[in-house]
Structure formats: structure tokens, C-alpha cells
Amino acid sequence: MGTHVIKMPDIGEGIAEVELSQWHVKVGDLVVEDQVLADVMTDKAMVDIPSPVHGKVIALGGQPGEVMAVGSVLISIEVEGAGNLKESAAPAPVTVKEPAAPKAEAVVETKPAAAAPRSAAVCQGPMVAREANERPLASPAVRKHALDLGIQLRLVRGSGPAGRVLHEDLDAYLAQGQSNAQAPVAAAYAQRNDEEQIQVIGMRRKIAQRMQDATQRAAHFSYVEEIDVTAIEELRAHLNEKHGASRGKLTLLPFLVRALVVALRDFPQMNARYDDEAQVITRLGAVHVGVATQSDVGLMVPVVRHAEARSLWDSAAEISRLANAARNGKASRDELSGSSITLTSLGALGGIVSTPVLNLPEVAIVGVNKIVERPMVVKGQVLIRKMMNLSSSFDHRVVDGMDAALFIQAIRGLLEQPATLFVE
Structure with missing residues (x-):
């Protein structure tokens, strides 16, 4: 040997x-x-x-x-x-994982790595006894899932590389009737005095550094506007009904990307990067839209390049492709860098108002809140409308408040009158 x-x-x-x-x-x-x-x-x-x-x-x-x-x-x-x-x-x-920008972070791969061999000990069953202070390997999503199910991760045998606990391991654990969910109701009210210390290292340390850097270097200010998205939601539903089977379903995101592209024609100062050390602002003709995407390790920002040259369905297909690549850890470094303006949305969990952090060196980020139905007065009549807020942040060092407000108002006008998105 x-x-x-x-x-x-x-x-x-x-x-x-x-x-x-x-x-x-x-x-x-x-x-x-x-x-x-x-x-x-x-x-x-x-x-x-x-x-x-x-x-x-x-x-x-x-x-x-x-x-x-x-x-x-x-x-x-x-x-x-x-x-x-x-x-x-x-x-x-063989694998490159891009560190997150201030608003969006996660892991990416340039090509698949060989899966780690599973030892016989790993594959013997769903339950294992670990020491009380031993922290099993698991992604944040798996940890949250286990917490929701009332499962102690240290009791679950992991079938992933290095014994990492996967979602299917939780399912196997539940199938054998060993979940804390099957314990007496009184157990849910038992006192707990345990503590867990998590070392801030690797990707999480890089995220923390970048977030701190963004908030310290940029002069953030936010602007929130309410938008009536009833008409564009009707258009989206119509297009999906007519072309969804052949071209794919449209979400609201490609419409928002299109609105950004059109509005930026009149507000090029928003589609820019600021080098604060060289004191140089670079305005870009190309619109490279970063789209915040949730993954197990946090938010990532894959980039829809040259959004100005894409149709609705082209944008939708690219957003879907990039999102899947990001979530599966397959996105390349190039796909996670080079954005000129960022679009961030938590979908149905978007809340009413948010204050997104800039994705330096960009100077603008547009945040999308959830759509809700509310009674609104329209031409003297009370009607039920679909309303949505845009919560956006800007770098006040290079963007004036008036310009930021006008920019968001321009996006509002385009979304409330969706035909104007396609009038040249």
C-alpha cells in the first residue's frame, strides 16, 4: 500500500x-x-x-x-x-459555485461531478443514532422540512454523499413510523434547552461579506409603488390559453423583463454599473437582467442576457432554464455574472413591501411583491382589481430620487396598459 x-x-x-x-x-x-x-x-x-x-x-x-x-x-x-x-x-x-451577489446567492456547477459512493453503513436504513452534539449534513431546505415534520435530523440516516440527509431520507424515516410526529402530543410541549452554533464559513461567509459591503458602500433608498395588474394578468391568461401548449406557459416575470427593457430606453442611468473606486459610471446598451432565484443555499442571480432582443416566450424559456440550472447547481459562472439590473421576486410570498439590497456594482434593483385582489375605485365605481406593489432600491450616489420615481412610474404605465409593451 x-x-x-x-x-x-x-x-x-x-x-x-x-x-x-x-x-x-x-x-x-x-x-x-x-x-x-x-x-x-x-x-x-x-x-x-x-x-x-x-x-x-x-x-x-x-x-x-x-x-x-x-x-x-x-x-x-x-x-x-x-x-x-x-x-x-x-x-x-470540475465544479464551480458562484458566490452570491448581495441579493442573490447560491451554488452552481460547470459540469456534473461523479456521485460519491454510498457505503453499506449509509444504506442500511433510515434511522441512525448520532451523538447529541453531532450535526448531520443536510441542506437548509431539508433542515426546514425536518423541522416542519418534527423530525430530529440526528436520528435520520443520510443516503447522500458523506452521509448527507436528503428529502427522500425524511420520507423513508416517516414511512417507518419513527417520526416525532407520531410521538404523544405532550412531547410537542416539552421544554427545550438545546443550542446550536453554526460556523459562518464558505459560501455563507462570502454572502455576509458581500451584503455588508453593499450596505456600507451604496447609499440605498427605496421607492414603493402600487400597480394594477388586472389587464396584464388577463393578457397573460389569454396567451397561455392560446399558445401555452405549443410555446410554453408564461409567468408574470417575462412581462416584467419586457417592461424593464422598454422603460430603460428613457432611463439609461438605471441600466448601469458604478465603479466607486475609479469614480466611473458605465451605462450599458445591452439589458442583462439578473433574476433572483431561490435555491437550497440561498438566493442566486442567473442572468438573462440581451433581454432587449428577446420575445416574451424567449425570455420565459431562458428564465426557466436558468432557474432550473441554478436550483440544481448546474449554472455556470458566466450565467451568474454580468447583470446590469436585477429583478427580485418571492412570488406568492412576496409580502406587501420589501427593501431589496442592491446587487453591486448595479445601481437599481426592482422588487416584485405578491398580487392581491382588492376593491379599488375605477371611474367612480368600486371594482375588484388585482394589485401588486413594486418595492425597488437605488444607489443614491448616482440615481436621483426623482429619476427613480419616474422610472418606476414608467414601468407602472407599461404594465397597466400592456399593449404599450409592444408598440415601437
């Missing part, structure tokens, strides 16, 4: 050190070639480090949150063959 030492690879772009974000293996695990060993975070991206060999993990070179120099020992693996010590850098990273 021999030892294969993998050193922290040179990820490029002049990076001399990276932060070890997460291990996907532990000492004693058997690994195969191309299996993801660890996530490391650079200033610009999170990268998955794969294994170049088959073997058994015998030593880890650092702890999550530790900053490691390029060339330092990352992991040691026992391999078949001669006993001489082999040292190598890990193969080229």
Missing part, C-alpha cells in the same frame, strides 16, 4: 490561498476517482475538489473555515501499489 498526498491545487486567477469550506469525506472513507472530496472558497467562486485516485482517506489537511495556501497538503489517501509517497495537486476542479 502507498500514500497519495493531494495538495491544494492552483485554481488560477492569481489566487494564492483559499478557504476550506466543507469536507465531503472523513478519515476512514473509501473514495473513488473523480469523487468530490472538499469545497474550497476563493474570492470569486466556490470550487469542488475531486479525487484523482481510488483509495482510503487517512488524513485531512485542515478544518472547515481554515485558510490554506495553494500547494499545502489538502488530503492524504492510502492507495494500492508501492509504498512510496506520491504528491500531486488535485485534478482540475
